[in-house]
Amino acid sequence: MSTPQSVATRRFAPAPGAAPVRRMITAQAAAEARMVLRNGEQLTLTLAIPLLLLTAFSLEPLVNFGTGLTRIDFLTPGVIALAVMSTAFTSQAIATGFERRYGVLKRLGATPLSRTGLIAAKTATVVAVELLQAVLIIAVAAAIGWSPDASPAAVVVVPVLVLLGTAAFSGLALLMAGTLRAEATLAAANLVYVVLLGVGGVVFPLAKFPAGARPLLELLPAGALSTGLRDVLGYGAGFPVKDAVTLAVWAVAGIALAARYFRWE
Secondary structure (H helix, E strand, C coil): CCCHHHHHHHHHCCCCCCCCHHHHHHHHHHHHHHHHHHCHHHHHHHHHHHHHHHHHHHCCCCCCCCCCCCHHHHHHHHHHHHHHHHHHHHHHHHHHHHHHHCCHHHHHHCCCCCHHHHHHHHHHHHHHHHHHHHHHHHHHHHHHCCCCCCCCCHHHHHHHHHHHHHHHHHHHHHHHHHHCCHHHHHHHHHHHHHHHHHHCCCCCCHHHCCCCCHHHHHCCHHHHHHHHHHHHHHCCCCCCHHHHHHHHHHHHHHHHHHHHHCCCC
16 A cells, blocks of 8 residues: 555656757757856857947948948948857857867767757757847947838848858858867957958948959858848848858858767867
8 A cells, every 4th residue: 555655756756768859958048048148258249249330330431331321221231240140150169169178068968968959959049149139239220320221021031041141150160169179269260250340241341342352252151141131121122042042052061061070079
């Protein structure tokens, strides 16, 4: 005959087996988000720098854009592209590189959370940070005087471009973090960030560069994303097929190479 104590023990005993995959991914994504929000350097990179560039360059009277757009109308799409790059590439590459160095990824590999689940959690965190960035950038840009000239289709086209850009930059970030030492990843990610800031059409129009270099710059992920967003939000264009295809190619190549060469230890 069972005693009340034995019944209570059976009732509250932990169920064997791992938690559902969705719950594991949600818990890991929440942990990733908390780490991002507690990291001052990452917050500076993902939030402070894009907003600082938006306000500083939008008020700079010496820059002649020659694009038919006001300064704020030109800058806002580029700063959105920069925010995607800072979160999906630079911040993620540095964080993942040091997680790999300190054995965090190796320890996570011993948990029921699969590699696919870990990547899904990191992706969810990146998207959540990008949503926060978008809200802040749009609010600041609107306060300064941004007036987008976009068709109704932009409601769908802009998120598609941002997701393609996120996939492209995330693949490159994981490739870099999974093949280089943490210190090399830190240096390389910051260097790429600065270079793409200058030549990716973020604050300077690609038309300002030599004609021979322009087609190559448009094929960079930053150039494709900033150009595509500017065409949609600044010129009222439809779906920028060329830029979307460019981002898709970068995404497929980066993710495929990262999946093949990423070293978890």
